[in-house]
Amino acid sequence: MSYLIDRHPSSDSPRLGAMTLHPVAESVPRARRWFRKFIAPYNPACSVDDCVLMVSELVTNAIVHGYSDDPWIVQIEWFREGASLRVDVHNPGYPANVRLRRPGADEAHGRGLLLVDSIAESWRSGPSRFGGTVVSFVMADAWPDS
Template identity: 60%
Template sequence: MADLTDGRDDTDSGHGPLGAMTLCPVPESVPRARRWFRKFIARHDPACSLEDCQVMISELVTNAIVYGRAEKEWRVRVAWWREGEALRVDVHSPGHPGRVRMREDAPDDAHGRGLRLVDALADSWSVGPSAYGGTVVSFVMEKAWPS
C-alpha cells in the first residue's frame, strides 16, 4: 500500500514537494518507490539521471525498511523537491539518525553497500532528524534543472 501525491497543488507555490509517497515497511515497497518516483518526476523533465535516482531511492528505502525501528506501526516516507537547479530526495523512517553510517564491507558481504552507492552517485547526501520523528536521509542531484 502507498499513499501518493504528485505535488500538483504545491509546486506552483514553490513550498511543497514535487512528489511524495508513504510506503509500508515491506520489501514490495522498494520497486513501488522506484516506479512512482519515475512516474511523478517525469513531467518535471529533470536533466539528471533518473536511473541513478532510482538506484539511490531503492537503497535508501531498503535501508529504511531493514533498519527502521519503532514500537508502533510505522511507514517510510519519500519526498522529492526542487531547490533552485537541484533535485533533493528525502527518505524518512523511524530510528535514531546517529545509527546511519557507511559500513566497511568485505568483498564477500551481500549487504552493506547502500550508502556507498548513494555517496558515489549523488552530488551530496546527508542524514539528520526527521520532521516526522526518527531519521531522514537525503541526497541531492545538482544541475537537475540547469538555467
C-alpha cells in the same frame, strides 16, 4: 561527495512529490516505479535511473533499519532546490545509526550508502521532522537552465 548532518532541513524548497510506503519488501519496487512516474513531468536533466537506484537503496535501508514499537511507515519526498533535486527518505529509526560502511568483497550487504555517496552530489542524514531519521541525497544540475 559530501556528507552533512542537517538538524534543520530547509522548508523553503518547493516539494515536487511525496509517497508513503509500508515497511515491507514490496515497497521497494513500488518506490522505484512511482518515483520514476512522478518525477517524469518535471523532466530533470540528471539521470533518473541514478535517482531511482538511490531511492531504492534508501527505501531498502529505511525498511531494514527503521524501528518502532507502533505501526510505522516510510515517507519519501522530493524537492526542487534551485537547479538541484533533493530526495528525502524518512523512517522511525535512530539518526545516529546511519553510517557509511565499506564492506568487504565477501559481504552481501552494506553498500547502499556507498552507492549514494558515489552517485549523488551530496547526501546527509539526521533527525526527521516526522520523528526518527531522514536520509537525503542531492542531484546537482537537475534543471540547469534555472
